[in-house]
Amino acid sequence: MxxxxxxxxxxxxxxxxxxxxxxxxxxxxxxxxxxxxxxxxxxxxxxxxxxxxxxxxxxxxxxxxxxxxxxxxxxxxxxxxxxxxxxxxxxxxxxxxxxxxxxxxxxxxxxxxxxxxxxxxxxxxxxxxxxxxxxxxxxxxxxxxxxxxxxxxxxxxxxxxxxxxxxxxxxxxSGKETVFEGYEEDLLGYYIHNGRSYPQDFDVIILGSNIWDEIINKPEYKAKKEADRNSYMWDKLIENISEDVLNNNLEFGPDLNQSELALRAMARETLFVRRILGKSFSDFMDLAAQRIIESRTLISPESNIAYVFLAKPHGEDRQYRVSELGGRCFVVRGLQQNCKTIIGIATEQYQPGKGFSFDIIYLHKQTWTAEDQKQLEYAQREFGWFASPQQKSVHEQEYPTN
Structure with a gap:
């Protein structure tokens, strides 16, 4: 660019x-x-x-x-x-x-x-x-x-x-009167303090000049900024795949607009959800490197998109990897009936000194048929894809406290 x-x-x-x-x-x-x-x-x-x-x-x-x-x-x-x-x-x-x-x-x-x-x-x-x-x-x-x-x-x-x-x-x-004594960042501080909204039951808002400084010095705000570091992993993942898309490095992937659908959905996740997704992907890659697991599913609590992560050994044929990723996305769509959109991300298991590549799949399927269910059961039986899925709940506070 x-x-x-x-x-x-x-x-x-x-x-x-x-x-x-x-x-x-x-x-x-x-x-x-x-x-x-x-x-x-x-x-x-x-x-x-x-x-x-x-x-x-x-x-x-x-x-x-x-x-x-x-x-x-x-x-x-x-x-x-x-x-x-x-x-x-x-x-x-x-x-x-x-x-x-x-x-x-x-x-x-x-x-x-x-x-x-x-x-x-x-x-x-x-x-x-x-x-x-x-x-x-x-x-x-x-x-x-x-x-x-x-x-x-x-x-x-x-x-x-x-x-x-x-x-x-x-x-x-809205016609509400707003009196500024500070700067734009003080308006932002007021917005954050009120749960990312402006109260409706008022006639006049008077914004002081030190609201932002007070917000950023609160211990819970500092704890949030530290926890938000986990979101950087998600940002990096989006950017790495975007570079592959722009440089035509997705060997068996979709075209620009199809790839953009998946990446756009990933990018439109809020910062708080990115924190959860980034930490989950990082944990998954650690477990995959130890050959403990090779795939994981995570559902965004806000967008209700299901993400499927897959990590395979170096040297495995990428066409097979893409096929498996697509199959796993299909299975997850059937297992999670409330999730109409599934995004699959595949890469290699981490090994020091070796590079990596990405494959990405965007699956949006509004309805689920009896024939789809038969194919899901066949994939579980024949390939073992999420045949015995284990569920785990994740609790995360936007502003962590001791």
């Missing part, structure tokens, strides 16, 4: 790439007449995030009010125009065009797509009061460097981040 063209766009791209991962983040995508559409575009159905970045140095003429207005006009108004123009173009286009002219992912259909507009205004040095809102053609979130980095670091999955944008936008359109 092509890199951003200047330091300010590099900053935003790196933050987005870490949070939304490379398969869904586009730097400087192309619009009409080969002109730049926007600075950063994130497409992860049903969500489209349009990001415009302006880095304008704040001047010091001696008239602070004039300096502020001049900076806001250049740093925010320029982004507003670019964002609205990009949105109009997207609504008449079928897919992303990368900066090199190649085709990216398809845009979600108009009946499901949700567009989020973000202006990132750099160069104000936290001296200029920044306003967000509807600038005439839809709500635009306006962040400075500090607030943008904090929010994406805290809400570092597309699902968590987008939900914050939606809830904040709904707060704005």
């Amino acid at each position: 092509n890199k951003p063209v200047n330091d300010s766009e590099e900053f935003v791209y790196q933050v987005c790439n870490k949070s939304f991962l490379s398969l869904w983040s586009y730097a400087n995508p192309t619009g009409k007449n080969s002109k730049e559409l926007c600075d950063i575009l994130v497409v992860c159905e049903p969500d489209i995030i349009i990001i415009s970045v302006k880095d304008i140095k704040l001047t010091d003429s001696g008239d602070i009010e004039t300096d502020w207005q001049r900076w806001l006009r250049k740093a925010v108004k320029g982004s507003v125009d670019q964002i609205y123009g990009a949105e109009k173009r997207i609504k008449s286009t079928s897919h992303v065009i990368r900066s090199d002219g190649s085709q990216g992912l398809s845009f979600p259909s108009s009946d499901v797509q949700r567009i989020h507009r973000i202006a990132v205004a750099l160069g104000g040095d936290n001296k200029v009061p920044i306003e967000f809102g509807d600038f005439g053609k839809g709500f635009i979130h306006v962040f400075d460097r500090v607030s943008f980095e904090i929010i994406l670091r805290e809400l570092d999955t597309i699902t968590d981040f987008v939900q914050y944008l939606i809830d904040k936008e709904n707060l704005y359109y």
